[in-house]
Amino acid sequence: GAGVSQSPSNKVTEKGKDVELRCDPISGHTALYWYRQSLGQGLEFLIYFQGNSAPDKSGLPSDRFSAERTGGSVSTLTIQRTQQEDSAVYLCASSLQGAYGPAPYEQYFGPGTRLTVT
Amino acid sequence: RKEVEQDPGPFNVPEGATVAFNCTYSNSASQSFFWYRQDCRKEPKLLMSVYSSGNEDGRFTAQLNRASQYISLLIRDSKLSDSATYLCVVKGNFNKFYFGSGTKLNVKP
Numbered sequence A: 001g002a003g004v005s006q007s008p009s010n011k012v013t014e015k016g017k018d019v020e021l022r023c024d025p026i027s028g029h030t031a032l033y034w035y036r037q038s039l040g041q042g043l044e045f046l047i048y049f050q051g052n053s054a055p056d057k058s059g060l061p062s063d064r065f066s067a068e069r070t071g072g073s074v075s076t077l078t079i080q081r082t083q084q085e086d087s088a089v090y091l092c093a094s095s096l097q098g099a100y101g102p103a104p105y106e107q108y109f110g111p112g113t114r115l116t117v118t
Numbered sequence B: 001r002k003e004v005e006q007d008p009g010p011f012n013v014p015e016g017a018t019v020a021f022n023c024t025y026s027n028s029a030s031q032s033f034f035w036y037r038q039d040c041r042k043e044p045k046l047l048m049s050v051y052s053s054g055n056e057d058g059r060f061t062a063q064l065n066r067a068s069q070y071i072s073l074l075i076r077d078s079k080l081s082d083s084a085t086y087l088c089v090v091k092g093n094f095n096k097f098y099f100g101s102g103t104k105l106n107v108k109p
Helices: none
Strands: A005-007 A010-013 A019-024 A031-037 A043-050 A065-069 A075-079 A088-095 A113-117 B004-006 B011-014 B019-025 B032-038 B045-050 B055-057 B060-065 B070-075 B084-091 B097-099 B103-108
Touching: A005 A088, A010 A019, A019 A088, A019 A113, A031 A075, A043 A065, A043 A075, A043 B097, A075 A088, B004 B084, B011 B019, B019 B084, B019 B103, B032 B060, B032 B070, B045 B055, B045 B060, B070 B084
Parallel strands: A010 A113, B011 B103
Antiparallel strands: A005 A019, A019 A075, A031 A043, A031 A088, A065 A075, A088 A113, B004 B019, B019 B070, B032 B045, B032 B084, B055 B060, B060 B070, B084 B097, B084 B103
16 A cells, blocks of 8 residues: 655755645554654654644754644644754654554654755 | 664674674663664665564564663574664653664675
8 A cells, every 4th residue: 555655855945944844644544753864863753643632742843843734644844944953854654553453553654855954 | 861772883794694783772661662774865664563572574583671671683694685774663651752873784795
């Protein structure tokens, strides 16, 4: 079946502009995560959505970052007034978490959006 | 202290070698553990979940040691295609996942 998709795959923007990154999770997956990965670094948790519950926003680095998930499916991560330190790969992952099954916590990642702020 | 710690490597091994990585975690209440592999400039891909009794998938064996709070990954008969960064992942409280920074493996001909 179709995996997690993200768009755009690459985004170059000027400092101070706003950007929107999109994630389409695997159909039926109730949990959705956003992470970012700077060059040569590990994954940094940003935000987590689970079904209709309030999202866990504890990883968002500043109030310039926000995310929403519409209809329990597609998610958009918005970065306002981008800064050069926002340059990274933004990864989205989804999982069956919360559903019944042998491995509800396994996460499946999209290909990421490479954001470059100039 | 980081939630999950890994030796960054790199581990440089010849084809056919056996190599093992360890990963330590700080939250003794953690219940779910995973190994992912990440190729250069690609997304992480699930390699295997780690079960309490240990589990094996072909050339790969994962073990969990709760008493010492570490998980391990053993790769037998290494292939060139095993060259990648291996990420240790631990599920913490409130469904938050913690990723190690990864261990880089280079398998040489």
